[in-house]
Amino acid sequence: DGGITQSPKYLFRKEGQNVTLSCEQNLNHDAMYWYRQDPGQGLRLIYYSQIVNDFQKGDIAEGYSVSREKKESFPLTVTSAQKNPTAFYLCASSADRGLYTEAFFGQGTRLTVV
Amino acid sequence: GDSVTQMEGPVTLSEEAFLTINCTYTATGYPSLFWYVQYPGEGLQLLLKATKADDKGSNKGFEATYRKETTSFHLEKGSVQVSDSAVYFCALKARNTDKLIFGTGTRLQVFP
Numbered sequence: 001d002g003g004i005t006q007s008p009k010y011l012f013r014k015e016g017q018n019v020t021l022s023c024e025q026n027l028n029h030d031a032m033y034w035y036r037q038d039p040g041q042g043l044r045l046i047y048y049s050q051i052v053n054d055f056q057k058g059d060i061a062e063g064y065s066v067s068r069e070k071k072e073s074f075p076l077t078v079t080s081a082q083k084n085p086t087a088f089y090l091c092a093s094s095a096d097r098g099l100y101t102e103a104f105f106g107q108g109t110r111l112t113v114v
Numbered sequence: 115g116d117s118v119t120q121m122e123g124p125v126t127l128s129e130e131a132f133l134t135i136n137c138t139y140t141a142t143g144y145p146s147l148f149w150y151v152q153y154p155g156e157g158l159q160l161l162l163k164a165t166k167a168d169d170k171g172s173n174k175g176f177e178a179t180y181r182k183e184t185t186s187f188h189l190e191k192g193s194v195q196v197s198d199s200a201v202y203f204c205a206l207k208a209r210n211t212d213k214l215i216f217g218t219g220t221r222l223q224v225f226p
Contacts, residue, residue, distance in 0.1 A: 006157075031212065042118075042203065042218040043158075050212055058213070090157055097212045099146050100165045105157035 002027050006091050006106035013078070013085065013113050021076045021109045023091035030096050032074035033103065036060060037088040046089075049074055050097055078111065086113045116141040116208045120217035123201075127224050133191040135220045137178075137204035140185065145206040147171075147180055147187040148214070152201045161189075161202070194224045 004025045013019045025032065031050050035043040045058030049068040063082025068074050074093075078085045088110050092103040121136040139145065146165045150158040162171030167182035178189045187204060204217040 004157075033214070035216075040218070042216040045213055048212060056212070092158075092214075099207060099209055100163075101207075102148055102160045102163055103214055105150075105159070107157045108155075 004091060004093055004104055004106035006089075006109050008109060009107065011109055011111045013111060015113055016080045018077055018079050019111065021078070021089055021091075021111070023074045023076065023106060024072055025074075025093045025104075026072060027093060027095070027104065028071070029093035029104070030071070031094045031103075032068065033092040033094075034058075034064075034066065034074070034076045035090045035092065037090060037108075043090065046076065085111055087111060116145070116206060116211070116215050118204050118206055118215055118217035120202075120204050120220050123219075123221035125220060125222045127194055127222070129196055129224055129226050130193045131224075133189070133194045133198075133222065135189040135202055135204075135222070137187045137189065137217060138185050139187065139204075139206050141206055141208045143209040144182065145208040147178070148205040148207070149176070149178055149187070149189050150203040150205060150216075152203065152219070154200075158203060194222070196224050196226055198222060199224045 007022045033048040034046040047066040049055035065077045091106045094103045148163045149161040151161045162173040164171040164180035170179045201219045203219045
């Protein structure tokens with residue numbers, strides 16, 4: 001089955017630790033995205049990538065880092081510099097950057113700082 | 115900048131009632147417009163889309179028409195079911211941008 005796989009589904013982090021969220025897709029999509037979702041808020045874009053070895057900051061990139069070494073993979077690291085990391089994180093991909101192209105989403109990772 | 119505004123929820127309906135969730139947008143040029151649905155604890159799924167003015171997107175009984183003159187893309191369904199209970203997000207993708215921009219989401223609760 002083609003799709004986007006995020007892991008883990010639940011993640012607990014101690015304050016001061018870095019954690020990495022995994023996102024893998026087998027849709028052969030060029031573009032990949034990371035969004036953050038907080039209760040009662042919409043989705044806010046953290047980082048996105050249109051091609052391997054290239055990525056751009058979204059609206060709330062501070063305290064996060066990404067890499068895109070392979071087309072299939074776009075891991076997100078939540079660093080200790082992120083002041084309020086507890087949230088639901090969603091990874092998405094789209095076939096290209098075209099105007100009409102929709103995004104496909106993974107099932108999300110819920111990160112809790114303890 | 116580009117933005118999407120949705121009606122605040124929750125929207126609470128009885129089964130078989132008519133549903134409208136309002137969505138308006140601000141964007142330069144003519145964006146593509148999308149509705150996504152999120153069931154509890156899950157990611158978002160595309161529900162429908164429209165790519166030009168007067169287009170009507172439809173899926174699973176839901177419909178939305180791209181209205182350029184009112185910059186709106188309201189979601190409608192004639193008869194909701196309990197299984198439609200979820201959060202609905204309106205989104206746009208503008209020309210010359212790589213980003214999907216989302217509204218804040220509207221929670222729909224349908225009771226038997």
